[in-house]
Amino acid sequence: MNKVRALIVDDSSVMRKIVERSIRQAGIDLAEVREAANGAEGLGALQDSGVDLILCDINMPVMDGLEFLRQLQTVEHAKGVPVVMITTEGSESHVVQALSIGARGYIRKPFTPEQVKEHVVPLLENKK
Amino acid sequence: MKTANEITQPNGIPENWQPFLELAAREVFEIMLGCKLETQDPVSPATAEITAMVGLAGQLCGLLTLRCSSQSAALMASKMLGVSVSQADEQMWDAMGEIANMIAGNFKNKLTGMADRCMLSVPTVITGSDYSCRSMADTGPLEVTMLFEGAPVTVAVEIHT
Numbered sequence: 001m002n003k004v005r006a007l008i009v010d011d012s013s014v015m016r017k018i019v020e021r022s023i024r025q026a027g028i029d030l031a032e033v034r035e036a037a038n039g040a041e042g043l044g045a046l047q048d049s050g051v052d053l054i055l056c057d058i059n060m061p062v063m064d065g066l067e068f069l070r071q072l073q074t075v076e077h078a079k080g081v082p083v084v085m086i087t088t089e090g091s092e093s094h095v096v097q098a099l100s101i102g103a104r105g106y107i108r109k110p111f112t113p114e115q116v117k118e119h120v121v122p123l124l125e126n127k128k
Numbered sequence: 129m130k131t132a133n134e135i136t137q138p139n140g141i142p143e144n145w146q147p148f149l150e151l152a153a154r155e156v157f158e159i160m161l162g163c164k165l166e167t168q169d170p171v172s173p174a175t176a177e178i179t180a181m182v183g184l185a186g187q188l189c190g191l192l193t194l195r196c197s198s199q200s201a202a203l204m205a206s207k208m209l210g211v212s213v214s215q216a217d218e219q220m221w222d223a224m225g226e227i228a229n230m231i232a233g234n235f236k237n238k239l240t241g242m243a244d245r246c247m248l249s250v251p252t253v254i255t256g257s258d259y260s261c262r263s264m265a266d267t268g269p270l271e272v273t274m275l276f277e278g279a280p281v282t283v284a285v286e287i288h289t
Contacts, residue, residue: 088234
């Protein structure tokens with residue numbers, strides 16, 4: 001697997017670090033990690049260049065993860081980039097909504113590195 | 129004398145929710161911190177030097193709180209991040225908020241039909257013990273105190289019915 005550029009969107013800096021660590025523990029070689037504290041910052045982080053993977057929380061101030069997903073559809077650099085939601089919001093309606101507007105995976109907090117591997121690695125392999 | 133798992137005031141809250149609250153907290157600590165929460169009788173509620181609060185809205189409406197000493201909060205951040213306590217000190221508020229958020233989400237997801245009918249607020253974390261909190265809840269708190277690395281941690285839920 002090639003080196004991966006990832007964008008992690010979560011309002012908790014602790015959670016962003018845990019997600020990054022879990023990606024590395026999944027055996028994914030990270031070339032670059034961009035961090036954003038909400039959806040608006042996430043969109044800003046994609047303005048100049050794209051990434052290979054986006055992991056995004058739902059419940060965030062300023063712009064939540066579902067609105068981020070909606071607006072992501074219009075971002076040129078984000079076309080075809082897999083987005084995996086990582087969130088405490090475990091309801092079926094949130095899962096269905098997120099998947100219907102472009103998310104490719106859904107991980108509920110609390111999560112293990114194995115769950116990240118299980119959801120993320122196939123998406124990156126399919127992208128090759 | 130109260131036991132470690134005693135529901136302080138079950139008025140208005142189904143009694144069978146207590147195991148769900150306890151399990152929700154245990155899972156978060158085991159999965160995200162790699163630590164088991166221990167029960168021991170009797171355990172007094174934790175000193176509230178740091179309190180993380182997450183609002184519940186919708187069919188389940190109220191407030192979940194997680195409280196502990198600042199030493200325990202720093203240790204939680206250290207365990208979550210896999211760094212020393214001194215390195216994690218600055219992150220303890222963020223870590224407490226996330227832990228409370230995950231316990232709240234895990235708890236409501238365990239209650240049949242509630243995952244879709246209850247939303248969580250972003251967490252708020254306060255420092256200090258000299259405060260009073262009015263959540264507008266009309267039930268007594270469902271409260272669980274367990275030991276984290278030998279020190280008490282209290283998780284409580286108050287519901288507006």
